[in-house]
Amino acid sequence: MPPQPSTQSSIELLAQVPVFEALAPVDLGRVADVAVPRHFTGNTVIFREGDASDTCYIVGRGHARAVRENVDGRTITLAHFGPGDIFGELAMFDDEKRSATIETLDDVEAIAILGQDMRRLLREHPDIAVKLVIGLGRRLREANERLARQSFQTVQSRVAGVLGQLVRQAQSEGAGERDVLVTITQADIAQLAGSSRESASRFLAVLERAGVVTQGRGRVTVHEPSALERYVY
Known part of the structure; x- marks a missing residue:
């Protein structure tokens, strides 16, 4: 069984994630307190497109990918994830259905944050919510810039x-x-x-x-x- 990450190692991992980059160390500690270590073996589906959205994950070790199935049955790869990457992050804010399937490419160690735990934390510390919005806004701008560049490449x-x-x-x-x-x-x-x-x-x-x-x-x-x-x- 893989070793359980300490609170400090969880804080260090969270600090690598752009969504949390605006958070102060004390805020990262609060998020780490509600994070749960998870381990997935290779070639495992973590969640499927259409599943209830209740948890987000931050990769500590290993790799995964996001895929969607086209109407003609083909599988399309949307993104690859490695250490320091986050997926399913919208679960921190709502419980909408998953928009893609996440499957591991090898053994993955991650920390998971339940949406209800994160929303409770945001109610108790509204300043964290503001900082998260800043981080998400930066990520959205970067995605828009990347799409704009690709359209001309x-x-x-x-x-x-x-x-x-x-x-x-x-x-x-x-x-x-x-x-x-x-x-x-x-x-x-x-x-x-x-x-x-x-x-x-x-x-x-x-x-x-x-x-x-x-x-x-x-x-x-x-x-x-x-x-x-x-x-x-």
Whole structure:
């Protein structure tokens, strides 16, 4: 059984989350007090699209992804999550149905915050609510800016940007400056970049011929992360 995170380690994890970045240490401590450690094995569904929304999660270790099923039965990947990422955060404010399915890619250790506990905390400390709104507003602006940039980018630029983001995540978890292994499929890369799989595959082949990456089954090794910047504009 994995070790239980201490309150201090929960505070340190919460401090990495952009939604909570405006909170003072004492406020982070109050949130940590209502957080519960959770462990999920790989290839596990944490919650499904349409489920009741009652808990949000912050990843401490491991990786997960958000997917939605299209009306034609295809599964579309919306986002990947790693240490310091939050998902299901709207459960802190309401109990609407889940808008996506979250499934683990490997073993995941996380802390969970029940929506009712968070809402009680917000009633008792209204200043935390104000700071959370500030954090959510910043995240929304960043998402809007990212969407605006992507609308003007080529497929190559978007794919290179997605790879760069995944490399930075891997490096934050201890990967080196070169030969960074990213565990992801071509289909997921394409969906995250908002392109067809065929277009993403063609560009990945270009990167492979240039010696920037090596592809394997469900993984990409980025040999020269800095070279990706040449394709992002």
